[in-house]
Amino acid sequence: xxxxxxxxxxxxxxxPAVSEPILELRGVNKSFGPVRVLxxxxxxxxxxxxxxLVGDNGAGKSTLVKCVAGIxxxxxxxxxxxxxxxxxxxxxxxxxxxIEVVYQDLALxxxxxxxxxxxxxxxxxxxxxxxxxxxxxAARRTLTSLSVRTVKSVRTKVSALSGGQRQTVAIAKAVLWxxxxxxxxxxxxxxxxxxxxxxLDLVRxxxxxxxxxxxxxxxxxxxxxxxxxxxxxxxxxxxxxxxxKDVTHGQVVELITAGRSGDLGIARPExxxx
Amino acid sequence: xxDDETSPTATATPAxxxxxxxxxxxxxxxxxxxxxxxxxxxxFGIDTTSRSTDEAVRDYWARLRGGDLGPLPALLGLVVxxxxxxxxxxxxxxxxxxxxxxxxxxxxxxxxxxxxxxLLLGEIDLSAGTASGVAxxxxxxxxxxxxxxxxxxxxxxxxxxxxxxxxxxxxxxxMRIWAGAAISLVALVIAVIGVPPNPWVEMLLAICVGxxxxxxxxxxxxxxxxxxxxxxxALFLAWxxxxxxxxxxxxxxxxxxxxxxxVANGNLGTAGSxxxxxxxxxxYAAVVLGRHFSRLRKGLVAPPTPLVLxxxxxxxVLAAVGTHLLTLNRSVSDVVVITGVPYVVPIVxxxxxxxxxxxxRTRYGRHVYAVGGNREAARRAGIxxxxxxxxxxxxxxxxxxxxxxVYSSKVGSVDPNAGGGNTLLLSVGAAVIGGTSLFGGKGRxxxxxxxxxxxxxxxxxxxxxxxxxxxxxxxxGLVLLLAAxxxxxxxxxxxxxx
Ligand SMILES: Nc1ncnc2c1ncn2[C@@H]1O[C@H](COP(=O)(O)OP(=O)(O)O)[C@@H](O)[C@H]1O
Ligand SMILES: [Mg+2]
Numbered sequence: 001x002x003x004x005x006x007x008x009x010x011x012x013x014x015x016p017a018v019s020e021p022i023l024e025l026r027g028v029n030k031s032f033g034p035v036r037v038l039x040x041x042x043x044x045x046x047x048x049x050x051x052x053l054v055g056d057n058g059a060g061k062s063t064l065v066k067c068v069a070g071i072x073x074x075x076x077x078x079x080x081x082x083x084x085x086x087x088x089x090x091x092x093x094x095x096x097x098x099i100e101v102v103y104q105d106l107a108l109x110x111x112x113x114x115x116x117x118x119x120x121x122x123x124x125x126x127x128x129x130x131x132x133x134x135x136x137x138a139a140r141r142t143l144t145s146l147s148v149r150t151v152k153s154v155r156t157k158v159s160a161l162s163g164g165q166r167q168t169v170a171i172a173k174a175v176l177w178x179x180x181x182x183x184x185x186x187x188x189x190x191x192x193x194x195x196x197x198x199x200l201d202l203v204r205x206x207x208x209x210x211x212x213x214x215x216x217x218x219x220x221x222x223x224x225x226x227x228x229x230x231x232x233x234x235x236x237x238x239x240x241x242x243x244x245k246d247v248t249h250g251q252v253v254e255l256i257t258a259g260r261s262g263d264l265g266i267a268r269p270e271x272x273x274x
Numbered sequence: 275x276x277d278d279e280t281s282p283t284a285t286a287t288p289a290x291x292x293x294x295x296x297x298x299x300x301x302x303x304x305x306x307x308x309x310x311x312x313x314x315x316x317x318f319g320i321d322t323t324s325r326s327t328d329e330a331v332r333d334y335w336a337r338l339r340g341g342d343l344g345p346l347p348a349l350l351g352l353v354v355x356x357x358x359x360x361x362x363x364x365x366x367x368x369x370x371x372x373x374x375x376x377x378x379x380x381x382x383x384x385x386x387x388x389x390x391x392x393l394l395l396g397e398i399d400l401s402a403g404t405a406s407g408v409a410x411x412x413x414x415x416x417x418x419x420x421x422x423x424x425x426x427x428x429x430x431x432x433x434x435x436x437x438x439x440x441x442x443x444x445x446x447x448x449m450r451i452w453a454g455a456a457i458s459l460v461a462l463v464i465a466v467i468g469v470p471p472n473p474w475v476e477m478l479l480a481i482c483v484g485x486x487x488x489x490x491x492x493x494x495x496x497x498x499x500x501x502x503x504x505x506x507x508a509l510f511l512a513w514x515x516x517x518x519x520x521x522x523x524x525x526x527x528x529x530x531x532x533x534x535x536x537v538a539n540g541n542l543g544t545a546g547s548x549x550x551x552x553x554x555x556x557x558y559a560a561v562v563l564g565r566h567f568s569r570l571r572k573g574l575v576a577p578p579t580p581l582v583l584x585x586x587x588x589x590x591v592l593a594a595v596g597t598h599l600l601t602l603n604r605s606v607s608d609v610v611v612i613t614g615v616p617y618v619v620p621i622v623x624x625x626x627x628x629x630x631x632x633x634x635r636t637r638y639g640r641h642v643y644a645v646g647g648n649r650e651a652a653r654r655a656g657i658x659x660x661x662x663x664x665x666x667x668x669x670x671x672x673x674x675x676x677x678x679x680v681y682s683s684k685v686g687s688v689d690p691n692a693g694g695g696n697t698l699l700l701s702v703g704a705a706v707i708g709g710t711s712l713f714g715g716k717g718r719x720x721x722x723x724x725x726x727x728x729x730x731x732x733x734x735x736x737x738x739x740x741x742x743x744x745x746x747x748x749x750x751g752l753v754l755l756l757a758a759x760x761x762x763x764x765x766x767x768x769x770x771x772x
Contacts, residue, residue: 071654092656107654109647111715112640120644121655123637130635136574155575159768160340 020083022047022212023068023099023181028077030060030067037063039237041077045181045212050203052223052244053216055233056256061216062104064233065183069101070094082180095122097181100174104185104216106166108173110159114151115139117158118173142176143168146202164195171202175211182206183214188222200226220249234259239266327578341767342716345709347760348724351753352731359735366738369604373616377538379730380618381681385697386704386722387629388673391666393705394633394646396714397495397502399667400698402674404513405487407693409675411520413480414527414688417534421470431519436465442486445493446668449661454668458486473533477679484675485668487513492664502667510698518690528687537621538683541614544601550620555593559586618680622723625676629719642666647715677701696747703750704729707757713765728753 023045030038037060045051055061067074070088078085081097088094094101108117115132118139125131139154151165158166167187174182184203188196196219204226207213217223223230224244232239232255239259247264254261338346360367385402392399412423412435419426427435439462446454461482469475491509495502521527529535542550563586569576576582597615605612633639644652645662653659674693681697682688708725710717729750736746 069654090656091654095656101654103654105650107648107651109644109651109715111643111647116640116644120640120651121657123640125637128637130637130640133569133572133574137572153575160337 019046019048021045021080022082024080025064025068026078026080028064028067028079029075030063030072031075037236038067038074039235041233041236041238042241043231043238044241045214046229047180047212048207048210049228050207050213050215050226052227052230053214053233054218054223054230054252054256059233059256060236061233062185065101065103065185065214065216068094068099068183091121095177098177098179099181099183100177100179102167102170102174102182102184102187104189106170108158108166108170111157113157114154114161114169117169118142118176120173122177138176139172142172146172146175146205163190164192164198167191167195167199168202171199171206175206175209179211181212181214183216185216186218187215188217188219196222220252223252224249232256232265234266237266240264327580330578330581339767341764343709343760343764345718345721345724347757348708348721348728351707352724352728355728355731355735359731359738363735363738366735369599369602370606370612371734371738373541373600373604373612375730375734376616377618377684378734379726380538380616380622381677381684382697382700382704382729383622383677383723383726384625384680385674385677385701386708386726387625387719388670388677389701389705390629390710390717390719390722391633391642391673392502392670393702393710393712394642394714394717395663395666396646396712397663397666398506398702398712399491399502399670400506401487401491401509401513402506402670402701403693403695403698404510404517405484405491405671405693406674406678406681406697407517407688407691408487408513408520409480409484410678410682410688410692411517411527412483413476413679414529414682415520416464416479417471417473417476417529417531418527421468423465423468427520432465436462438490439465439483439486442489445497446489446664449493449497449664451489451492451661451665451668454485454489454492454665457482457672458489461486471531473531476531476534477537480679481672481675484678485672488668488671489664491671492667495667496660496663514694517692517694521688521690521692523690526687526689529682534679534683535686536617536683538616538618538680540617541600541612542617542620543614547597547601547615550615550623551593551597554620554623555590558589562586621676621680625673626719626723633719638662638665643715699754700729700750701726703754703757706761707754709761711761711765712758713761725757 021044023043025041025043028038028041028043029036041060041064043053043064053061053064063072066072068079068088070090070093073089079088080086081099086093086097088097088099109120112120115136119135123130124134124138136154143151143154146168151161151168158169161169167190171182171184171187174184187199187203191199200222203213203215207226207228215223215227227244229241229243230247230252231241232252234255237259239255240261242264251261251264255265259266356367365371385406389399389402392402415426416423423435424432439458443455443458443462446452446458461479464475464479464482487509491505494500494505541547562582566576566579566582570579600615601613603611603613633642641652641657641662644655644657645659649659652662677697678693682692704725705717705722706712706725707728708717708721708723710721710725732750732753733746736749
């Protein structure tokens with residue numbers, strides 16, 4: 001594991017030496033019936049970096065994440081993982097590659113406890129029996145390694161956790177698996193200031209551990225606080241992928257709302273030159 | 275055990291607040307002004323140690339207030355019912371009546387245990403009653419016609435029956451529920467070969483037919499995607515018709531077989547009763563204590579030791595007292611002697627243990643709870659949701675068939691009403707009264723046993739008080755309504771607490 005100095009939380013001044021793209025999308029298209037949601041998306045995630053994925057509501061961010069996660073099948077286009085083209089047909093395929101997703105709606109089972117949720121679908125044990133001790137220890141180790149201390153007992157039912165704690169569990173679930181890419185869909189949308197801070201720290205720490213991290217967020221402050229690069233979706237098209245330090249808040253907002261800003265972004269529909 | 279993380283005594287994390295007595299936000303947390311649910315975990319520090327009894331009691335109380343009542347209302351209700359009936363009817367607390375109560379409640383208990391699997395997914399199986407009737411009538415027909423189902427059913431019906439079994443096996447195989455497929459085929463083989471009648475074969479046949487029925491129900495719900503309410507409502511009617519067809523209007527098929535008769539009417543000998551007590555209570559104690567101390571040793575989350583010891587002690591004492599009472603002579607006449615634990619007790623216990631083990635210790639059981647709690651989360655976790663959904667209907671119908679064996683044995687015959695009437699409603703009622711949520715995800719197998727005990731007690735006690743059937747039905751209905759109300763309210767509470 002490439003461990004970088006854990007003290008860094010401001011990414012702008014600490015751009016990593018060019019790292020390998022771990023996940024690459026090339027010309028990915030996706031339609032729901034007649035509705036074209038993703039148009040020829042190119043998107044790159046690098047190990048050890050936080051890539052922010054921004055865009056207006058309905059721009060297709062969640063859909064993009066679900067295509068990578070195997071929840072939706074892309075209609076066309078190529079997904080490359082660690083340099084190899086891969087096919088992702090279901091959640092298992094994505095998990096096998098080391099791609100984990102923290103969904104916008106968290107996807108935790110309320111009636112199960114923290115350990116049970118973290119291992120859902122990938123329970124440990126032989127002959128169909130559960131090895132609870134092993135799972136409990138591994139869950140606790142992961143929470144500890146993420147410096148998560150907000151969960152009192154790993155045997156607490158998720159229904160008894162607060163929003164921030166649920167988010168934490170969902171993230172811990174994603175990193176339990178020696179994952180190499182973690183995609184987080186609006187992890188801070190429902191959180192208060194302090195909880196947001198905690199989650200962003202966690203996000204930063206994941207990148208420092210060498211994972212490729214994708215953070216979907218509407219909040220420019222969050223984006224500029226943790227992201228190395230910003231990718232902006234506009235009406236299902238990739239408007240721009242830029243380094244955070246090369247753009248201003250205002251430019252990103254313009255990219256989100258209009259699809260272009262100065263010489264960045266897609267050409268306007270009327271002057272279709274792209 | 276040396277853990278490489280925080281020491282089991284939770285002294286490692288400096289930011290952790292370790293005082294077990296503190297409540298709600300402490301200073302580390304005070305800058306976060308989110309509102310906590312009543313049962314929320316509010317302080318810091320992963321707690322690996324076992325809690326004190328004090329804390330455990332407080333946690334339990336918080337859970338109750340958070341709407342997680344479990345079987346508590348049913349247990350309280352049972353205590354009240356026992357007190358009321360034993361004070362009003364002096365025959366209620368006699369040994370004979372208690373043993374009778376066990377036999378009366380057994381079939382409902384068994385069907386309810388199967389229904390718990392279905393309810394855990396938030397589904398319903400309205401056809402469990404009449405499906406059990408089909409299993410009972412095929413069993414009785416096979417016995418009465420000397421193993422010749424072709425003769426008993428008539429050619430057309432027999433062919434349809436075989437085609438149905440084959441279809442069930444195919445559907446199960448398509449969904450990779452191999453056990454369902456194999457068991458359905460066993461029924462087909464028994465039917466086609468014309469295996470000579472034998473009580474054990476009859477029971478096997480009944481269970482196989484039940485399984486086959488479940489395969490078809492489950493496929494329609496899980497793969498075709500018809501809501502379970504509609505599928506099973508339709509099948510409820512259809513199976514009722516099939517029972518009528520198999521037995522004939524006004525007909526009755528007597529189960530003239532000693533083994534079949536003794537299933538619900540026989541008792542273990544005195545020695546056997548004590549062996550059962552030793553195996554059941556001893557096994558329970560060994561498993562619970564073994565697990566508890568192993569968790570403690572490994573530094574895993576465990577309930578407080580005194581609480582566990584109390585629980586185990588109570589179960590052992592209850593088992594011993596129950597066994598002692600049931601080995602006394604409970605005959606009302608001087609000529610015959612009736613002693614021993616009824617066979618239905620070990621039957622229910624075995625099913626309870628197996629089912630509980632499956633639900634709580636296996637990957638499959640975990641997936642059942644997950645699908646019931648959040649189907650989309652389960653799907654995203656890579657769980658084959660359709661397969662899990664189908665499988666619970668298979669289990670439910672198979673359990674219903676076991677229930678059918680027991681109630682047929684109790685009356686000694688199968689008539690066109692088998693599994694009809696209020697069999698299903700009482701079974702669903704038992705599961706819900708015991709604390710299984712109709713909304714899915716919440717419930718345990720023991721709920722079915724506790725709930726069935728409540729219903730059997732109401733029926734039995736009201737009967738002793740010479741109440742007309744009308745009153746018994748109304749009271750039973752109200753109790754069920756009450757239980758469903760508690761379920762809905764506790765769910766609202768849990769949702770509001772978030
Ligand atoms: N399962 C679906 N079926 C049909 N349309 C969908 C589905 N999921 C998303 N969409 C549509 O795709 C578009 C993009 O949605 P989404 O990816 O959720 O946007 P974002 O996450 O960027 O807000 C929206 O117009 C939405 O209505
Ligand atoms: Mg979204």
